[in-house]
Amino acid sequence: MGLNSTTSGxxxxxxxxxxxxxxxxxxxxxxxxxxxxxxxxTATRRQxxxxxxxxxxxxxxxxKNQRTKRRLLGSGWSLGKDQTQGQEQHQPWIQETLPxxxxxxxxxxARSESNIPVQAFDRNQFPDIxxxxxxxxxxxxxxxxxxxxxxxxxxxxxxxSRKPVISLVxxxxxxxxxxxxxxxxxxxxxxxxxxxxxxxxxxxxNQTVLPALLPSHVSFVPCVSQGTSVMLVxxxxxxxxxxxxxxxxxxxxxxxxxxxxxDLSNIHASFWPQNQEKCQNHKEQMGTVLQWKDYSHPHLERxxxxxxxxxQVDLSYIMQWWDECCQALLAEWDPQExxx
DNA sequence: TACCTAACATAATCATTTT
DNA sequence: AAAATGATTATGTTAGGTA
Numbered sequence: 001m002g003l004n005s006t007t008s009g010x011x012x013x014x015x016x017x018x019x020x021x022x023x024x025x026x027x028x029x030x031x032x033x034x035x036x037x038x039x040x041x042t043a044t045r046r047q048x049x050x051x052x053x054x055x056x057x058x059x060x061x062x063x064k065n066q067r068t069k070r071r072l073l074g075s076g077w078s079l080g081k082d083q084t085q086g087q088e089q090h091q092p093w094i095q096e097t098l099p100x101x102x103x104x105x106x107x108x109x110a111r112s113e114s115n116i117p118v119q120a121f122d123r124n125q126f127p128d129i130x131x132x133x134x135x136x137x138x139x140x141x142x143x144x145x146x147x148x149x150x151x152x153x154x155x156x157x158x159x160x161s162r163k164p165v166i167s168l169v170x171x172x173x174x175x176x177x178x179x180x181x182x183x184x185x186x187x188x189x190x191x192x193x194x195x196x197x198x199x200x201x202x203x204x205x206n207q208t209v210l211p212a213l214l215p216s217h218v219s220f221v222p223c224v225s226q227g228t229s230v231m232l233v234x235x236x237x238x239x240x241x242x243x244x245x246x247x248x249x250x251x252x253x254x255x256x257x258x259x260x261x262x263d264l265s266n267i268h269a270s271f272w273p274q275n276q277e278k279c280q281n282h283k284e285q286m287g288t289v290l291q292w293k294d295y296s297h298p299h300l301e302r303x304x305x306x307x308x309x310x311x312q313v314d315l316s317y318i319m320q321w322w323d324e325c326c327q328a329l330l331a332e333w334d335p336q337e338x339x340x
Numbered sequence: 341t342a343c344c345t346a347a348c349a350t351a352a353t354c355a356t357t358t359t
Numbered sequence: 360a361a362a363a364t365g366a367t368t369a370t371g372t373t374a375g376g377t378a
Contacts, residue, residue: 019356019365065365106346106375155370
């Protein structure tokens with residue numbers, strides 16, 4: 001499977017970046033480099049990222065986890081600047097290759113832009129992946145940098161605890177079990193949103209409801225492939241073969257309550273944005289999957305109404321929905337709109 | 341030089357995938 | 360279900376830019 005889809009069709013948590021699945025050849029390459037140097041510098045990471053088609057930041061995580069693994073395994077590795085077992089503290093690479101070039105150039109955040117993350121931080125110290133991407137889009141800063149920014153920021157302003165999960169709606173009466181992260185935007189407060197939501201109990205516990213990207217510069221190709229999913233991929237990926245290691249790095253699920261019975265199987269719509277070559281810049285390679293399940297519910301007249309004729313495929317509806325989601329989110333994050 | 345902060349480290353833990 | 364492993368967090372350190 002080239003795609004990073006859950007074989008079970010189970011939705012993945014959108015608050016987390018979708019887990020990358022490395023194939024064997026990718027692992028081999030990483031492994032080889034790891035033996036050579038467990039602390040690759042930016043240039044190396046970048047090169048590796050390009051070579052195996054995985055975003056640089058994920059490469060960084062892989063090395064991090066790998067170091068942990070090796071350390072735990074103990075197998076004579078004793079990495080790092082740790083002390084203890086003096087057994088073999090001669091890891092030439094550690095002292096040699098860590099210095100200087102190891103770090104990525106500092107990204108200086110323009111004052112105008114730095115405002116955005118700061119404002120965002122005030123609202124939410126733990127932005128999920130969707131939010132981080134939006135911020136990244138807004139500021140033009142890499143998502144991984146945004147993440148780091150928040151990390152550093154949290155260390156300066158320790159406030160909220162970590163990853164609390166609460167129920168969004170817990171009215172005394174019926175109350176669905178839609179759970180989201182506390183810090184996630186309370187969509188019920190965003191105007192125009194209510195009707196976009198299926199009754200909450202149609203969400204599975206771990207499902208989240210935020211869109212992942214802004215439609216504005218979206219360079220994605222929506223492809224309806226299965227009866228139950230719409231896939232958005234970047235043009236470059238669409239071109240690549242399935243055996244390409246870079247297939248899908250990210251996957252997001254949106255609980256659009258389409259009727260599963262809808263005849264979607266033979267719909268293949270592709271919008272090809274113009275910037276095909278731009279794909280290889282720092283922008284992460286990603287794919288996004290919209291997945292809908294059987295969310296049919298009495299409350300959904302409107303949506304059902306709209307989606308009844310899925311046979312003609314209403315991709316525009318999806319895009320519109322998408323667009324509205326993003327607008328709402330932007331409005332919520334926009335400092336100007338102190339709606340609070 | 342002191343201060344701020346981006347980048348990065350480890351360790352622990354969570355979440356998803358694989359076995 | 361358990362083991363592996365990728366992603367996130369807290370927390371601390373390092374290094375570059377700047378007042």
